[in-house]
Amino acid sequence: xxxxxxxxxxxxxxxxxxxxxxxxxxxxxxxxxxxxxxxxxxxxxxxxxxxxxxxxxxxxxxxxxxxxxxxxxxxxxxxxxxxxxxxxxxxxxxxxxxxxxxxxxxxxxxxxxxxxxxxxxxxxxxxxxxxxxxxxxxxxxxxxxxxxxxxxxxxxxxxxxxxxxxxxxxxxxxxxxxxxxxxxxxxxxxxxxxxxxxxxxxxxxxxxxxxxxxxxxxxxxxxxxxxxxxxxxxxxxxxxxxxxxxxxxxxxxxxxxxxxxxxxxxxxxxxxxxxxxxxxxxxxxxxxxxxxxxxxxxxxxxxxxxxxxxxxxxxx
Ligand SMILES: [Mn+2]
Numbered sequence: 001x002x003x004x005x006x007x008x009x010x011x012x013x014x015x016x017x018x019x020x021x022x023x024x025x026x027x028x029x030x031x032x033x034x035x036x037x038x039x040x041x042x043x044x045x046x047x048x049x050x051x052x053x054x055x056x057x058x059x060x061x062x063x064x065x066x067x068x069x070x071x072x073x074x075x076x077x078x079x080x081x082x083x084x085x086x087x088x089x090x091x092x093x094x095x096x097x098x099x100x101x102x103x104x105x106x107x108x109x110x111x112x113x114x115x116x117x118x119x120x121x122x123x124x125x126x127x128x129x130x131x132x133x134x135x136x137x138x139x140x141x142x143x144x145x146x147x148x149x150x151x152x153x154x155x156x157x158x159x160x161x162x163x164x165x166x167x168x169x170x171x172x173x174x175x176x177x178x179x180x181x182x183x184x185x186x187x188x189x190x191x192x193x194x195x196x197x198x199x200x201x202x203x204x205x206x207x208x209x210x211x212x213x214x215x216x217x218x219x220x221x222x223x224x225x226x227x228x229x230x231x232x233x234x235x236x237x238x239x240x241x242x243x244x245x246x247x248x249x250x251x252x253x254x255x256x257x258x259x260x261x262x263x264x265x266x267x268x269x270x271x272x273x274x275x276x277x278x279x280x281x282x283x284x285x286x287x288x289x290x291x292x293x294x295x296x297x298x299x300x301x302x303x304x305x306x307x308x309x310x311x312x313x314x315x316x
Pocket of ligand 1: 026027083125126127157
């Protein structure tokens with residue numbers, strides 16, 4: 001899979017590694033995993049992203065710089081963008097990206113392949129899973145740290161091995177990581193059993209606001225800035241909320257709208273039936289995967305966004 005870039009990765013060089021805004025488990029784990037590989041190959045690596053890593057992943061404790069803290073030009077030979085389907089998704093980091101020396105490693109069906117090299121595997125559960133394949137192709141050792149990075153990427157992006165993007169290879173990788181000494185119970189506990197109480201209260205608000213229509217085949221919910229403020233909720237609390245709607249019997253499509261701090265409406269789509277939500281998100285300038293996608297609308301009129309989405313979903 002990586003044969004085109006392996007010779008290039010083996011040459012000691014300076015790499016800028018980045019991912020998308022509002023990073024989650026896959027982007028964080030994958031950024032660390034590729035940085036770890038490059039460092040082991042003897043290269044200089046700088047990780048620069050627009051936003052900080054999620055609070056519950058701070059225990060990973062690897063150097064991660066914010067673009068706003070960079071004072072001067074960045075000198076590098078190659079940019080590696082992981083889990084980034086289009087260049088704008090890197091946010092502020094875009095100011096440091098000049099030229100066509102970009103390597104894209106991604107698994108989004110909507111990937112715009114904006115790099116000089118594009119390694120895109122739409123079937124992969126996560127970019128972390130792809131980076132495990134890179135490690136195998138390079139015949140490098142699975143260290144304890146690397147195992148953590150890849151496992152976090154996979155378990156978060158595959159919905160704990162439940163989404164349809166979970167393949168035999170996904171489980172093979174998890175098995176190999178466990179063989180290499182990964183403590184799965186400990187890491188899952190860190191990821192899923194140390195949630196802030198306020199997040200649970202925010203879940204309650206999300207469920208209160210939810211609506212089930214079309215004989216419960218369609219579900220959606222909304223969280224506005226006033227909800228975030230009244231419950232002191234952080235923006236990343238909502239990660240995974242939309243899946244709760246999809247977990248209900250009969251629901252085929254779910255979407256979740258959040259009013260952002262900069263007065264836009266962000267929508268996450270999920271499907272467990274035949275509806276392709278990537279296409280649905282494309283119509284609004286977004287994208288993602290067939291069963292999970294997102295889009296952002298430049299408006300504060302949530303009702304009009306809801307109505308336009310409802311009009312576009314045809315359940316036969
Ligand atoms: Mn991903």
